[in-house]
Amino acid sequence: MLPFNKDNDRGQVGIETLIIFIAMILVAAVAAGVLINTAGFLQNKASATSDDSTEQVSNQVLVASAVGEVSDDELVNTLKFTTMQSPGAGEIDMNDATIEYIGPNGKKTLTHDADGTADATAGEFGTSALKDEDSSIPVLNAKDDRMEVQIALEEPASGDDVDTVTNELRALEGGESATVRFVTQSGSQYTYIVNVPESLSSSTGASVEV
Template sequence: MFEFITDDDGDRGQVGIGTLIVFIAMVLVAAIAAGVLINTAGFLQSQAEATGQESTDLVSERIDVTSTVGIVNNTSDPTTLAELRVGVAGAAGADQIDLSSATIQAVGPNGQKNLIFTGTNQTNTTVAGGAARIGNVSDIPEGAFAVQDSTGEFVPASDAVLNDDERFTIVFNPETAPFGATDDAFSQGQETSLAIVSPSGATTSVDLRAPDLFTEGGEAVRL
């Protein structure tokens, strides 16, 4: 009528409880591991997306150089340049590129400088002679570059945007460092190198070398 629990039954119960504890522990460990893997996968996905976007930007914001020209000083002794001009366009498939947010790393006969945009509407830059706007190349201050449109007009920051329809000319004052000095402008046979860095960090390099001899003032020479 009565059933007694033997020692063998007690041992089996203890083994069953131990197995259950181990099973629960394994489930907990698996759950923690799964959570770590999910978090890691999400982090890696975010990193991959950010890296992919940066790589896309480096391609889609690349600037192409279309021409490099110098304008010889129109003086009785035309041995220096009055303007340095670099034509630029957006690379094939490029998105809009804001040239006013670009920087240009220049190395020339008079050192190295990082150049920033200056234009007709700049208020944080004092141009040569205290002029209110960039009207001539000589107004471009040291450490700066200006941008002209296809009509030769200097443009403000809001208009200095490369797109499928717009091409611009980046203009430098050869009488300022690192190209030259007021009494020693960029001249015959001299060289300078430029690295044009778009807002996304895409870099276009170009070397400028003046001819060894200028023939007449006011002429345009290929650099």
């Protein structure tokens, strides 16, 4: 049997400890790399989510005023909204926006007509410039831009009652109401409640505030 060598035993233990120590450092380095990458991903995700949330809150279309055109049959057959950017909003492109209309006949989602013409049959809303120095309409890109948004409502055939219209966008009678929700490309929403005056008999051929 070989004699016990205290120095050699110490050397072997030292090497094993060093190997274990180096392995621990490598594992810690890999773990740190994973944590750093994960933290970076989460930070970017949080930043993107924050930007999206800000746009959804701030990029709204505001309605400054609204009127309804009254037909000879004492029905509101067109809604006109004067719109503008909300405070803090960026560019709002109505080409990519939708309007949710909820009336007495149910709900209808309207898209923008490329020619800017409102069409009740096609389910499209129209736009026109009221104040637009750089001719950007249907894009609201300045605080002083003013754009008119039109929604056409379908009237009954001559001599028929308004209840014969099955279109969700049927004309409104006196005293009726409707909900109009503007949804921009970023997902922000602005809701306007239309309230038609009780009597329209004195307003035929004119416009009434709604």
